[in-house]
Amino acid sequence: GxxxxxxxxxxxxxxxxxxxxxxxxxxxxxxxxxxxxxPSTHETDASHESNAVLCTTQSNTEGDSTPAISPTSSDTLKHYPMSELPKGFERWTQEDIRGSLEMILKKPKSDVLCMIYCASPSSSANTEQIKWLLKECMSKQIFCALVCTNKWAGSREQRDAVMKDFQRLLEDRHPKTREENDVIYFGNMGLCTAVNSERFIIQELNIILQPSGIDELILGIMQSLDDEKLAQWCMLAFENKSFWKNLISSYCDKKCGQKVHIPPYHPIYDGHIHLNQVATKIQSDFISLKAIPAIREYHFVNNNHKPDEWSALNSFHFPPHVHIYPTIGIHPKYFDPQDVYKILDNLQNHLEISHHTSNPKNKIVAVGECGLDETAMTTIDHQLFVLEKQIDLANRFHLPIVIHCRGPHLYQKLFDCLKSRISEKKFPLHWHCINSNSNLHTIDLFLNQYPNSYIGLNGSITYGKNTEKFHKFENWLINRSPFLSERLIFETDYPYLSPENLHGKYDPPTALIATAMYLSKAITDSEENTYSYIHSSNINIKSMYNL
Structure with missing residues (x-):
């Protein structure tokens, strides 16, 4: 009512x-x-919140005058910490504006990165109120973006009038410094631009105008913020794959055309690594982690697949920009059938402790790697028994599973085991180390059966060139390129499986980039590139392991 x-x-x-x-x-x-x-799906620290303040006006025409101008090109703000000021802004007084901003700023440990004011060509914008808003924001060192939304909805005269008002208002606060990609900049104080975040159709002329201006707006704000706020803005825009892909493609087209640049502050996630195997080599191999000052964060999913490794799950000491997430499981090659019940009890105890701990650093993020292996000394029946028990534990503690399989004839047997024990189609599964030796038919069945599952690609995809199996695998990747970015996880399996195109020390982040480079060159007709594949993998790893 x-x-x-x-x-x-x-x-x-x-x-x-x-x-x-x-x-x-x-x-x-x-x-x-x-x-x-x-709830926001992108909160990294509950005690510290970064916001953009969104101010909108009412429209004089039907439809929404304020498509999303947050760091996304969709029509929702729900994935981003975005404080939207109450409706009816056009009726506000200067005190209303000041009070609302101060209310946001008073939140404990809250940062306001920028203010975005939206007005469509047909809106009832009040320039006097925008003056008050700019004054209040700039007095608090909040960057201001004045945005003409739904730019195709009104006439050119209406759009130009809004943009002229915006320019005049910003010029009263700071001289115009430059104009680039239809964005007008006013130092590090503000900018104005016009955008359309959704496709616009002019029925009578049968013309379709594509979305435009959103990526340029996000980049414009990014280029204007100081270093501290820039890092936070990048995190707000982290999951906007379209923006990052377009940004890196545009940059590379202008610079070198190789499309392999990974922007500073963008993290790298390695979905499968074995740090316990080479504790003494870590200091010498992990070259990229030593950069001072650190230019990005690194995240490693550390697989503890030998029972004798479980006592040292969190024994590593890395700098604050390096994050380790342990998994725990029984690899089919590393258990004695005579001790299997004792090992399984020990595994259950570790999972029980992790399940009840409140410290996120001590949380186990998955069960595995576990599976079947034709080179193991134990029988396949023993391996299946241990695999089934680990699947049951993962079900009990609501944890993802990391799957290992060696031997093409064992893939179907392992897949049948999964189907018999996991009825929930959305169960998260990571089938580790897919390459030219894999049973690709079974992998297709696996991906179709479990829509929340992923395949791990590492340096082994570069092995065995000029063989029939290799070309078959390459064609398999190409044929699945339309959805591959949604289902892949980049991993290194360090200290194993260094890519052939990596020379010198086996530095895991460098190896991961080398694998992504190889994939982007193999799928030449794809719109993806090295950076966009890495970005997709990052998102998939976060989703798979609930990071």
Whole structure:
């Protein structure tokens, strides 16, 4: 029914019994309420929050005057820490504006990176209020972006009028410094631009205008922030694959055409590594981790697949920009059948302790690697028994599974074992080390059976060139290129399987980039490149291991 000017809806969750109060107003929609209830999927530290402040105006025409101008080109802000000021901004006084900003700034450990003001060509924007807004933001060193949204919706005259108002308002605060890619900059104080975040169709002329300006806006803000805020802005924009891919492609096209640049501050995730195997070599091999000052963060999923490694899960000492996430499991080559029950009890105890610990650094993120191996000294029946018990433990503790399989004839047997023990189609699975020796038919079945599953690609994809198996595998990758980025995880398996195109020391992050380079060159007709594949893999690893 109709709401008063403002009200509160009590929402109760059936499963947990939790009740949440949702503030609503006469302009609220169901989308607004759902957006409020969905938690951010990108919180890295609950005690520290980075925000962009979004200010919008009402439209004089039908439709939404404010498509998403946050670090995404979709129509939602839900994945980003974005503080949206209440509706009805055009009726606000200067005190209202000041009070709302101060309310956001008073949050414990809260940073406001920028303010984004949106007005469409047909909106009821009030320049006097924008003056107040700019004054309040700039007095608090908050970068200001004035954005003309839905730029194709109005006439050219209306769009130009909005942009002229924006320029004049910013010039009152700081002289214009440059204009680039349809973005006008005013020092490190602000910018203005026009965007359209969704496809716009002019029916009578049968013309389709594609989205434009969003990537340029995100980049413009990025180029204008100081180093500290720049790093936080990059994290806000982390999951916008389209932006990063377009940015790196554009940069490379202008510079060298190789498309292998990995921007500073962008993290690298290695989905499968064995640090316990080479504790003495880590200091000499991990060259990229020694850069001072550190230009990016590194994340390693460390597989502890030998029972004698479990007592030293968190014994590594790395600098703060290096993060280790342990898995624990029984590799089919590394168990004695006579001790199997004792080993399984020990595994269960470790998982039980991890399950109840409140310290995230001590959390085990997956069970594995585990599976079947034709080179193991134990029988396949023994291996299947141990694999089944580990699948059951993963189910019990709600943990993903890392799968190992050596021997093409064992792939179907392992897949049948998974199907018999895992009924939940969305169960997260990482089939490690897929290459030209893999049974690719079974891998296709696996990917279809479990839509939340991933395949691990490492340096072994560069082995065995000029063989029939190698060309078959390469064609398999090419044929699956339309969805490959959504299902791949880059891994090194360090200290094993260094790529053939890597020379010198086996530095895992360098090896991972070398593998991504090889993949991007093998799939020549793809829109992907080295950087975009790495970015996709990062997102997939975070999803797979709930990082």
């Amino acid at each position: 109709e709401l008063m000017e403002s009200a509160t809806i009590e929402v109760r969750f059936k499963q947990t019994g939790e009740t949440i109060s949702v503030p609503v107003s006469s302009t609220s929609t169901m989308k607004d309420i759902i957006k409020y209830l969905q």
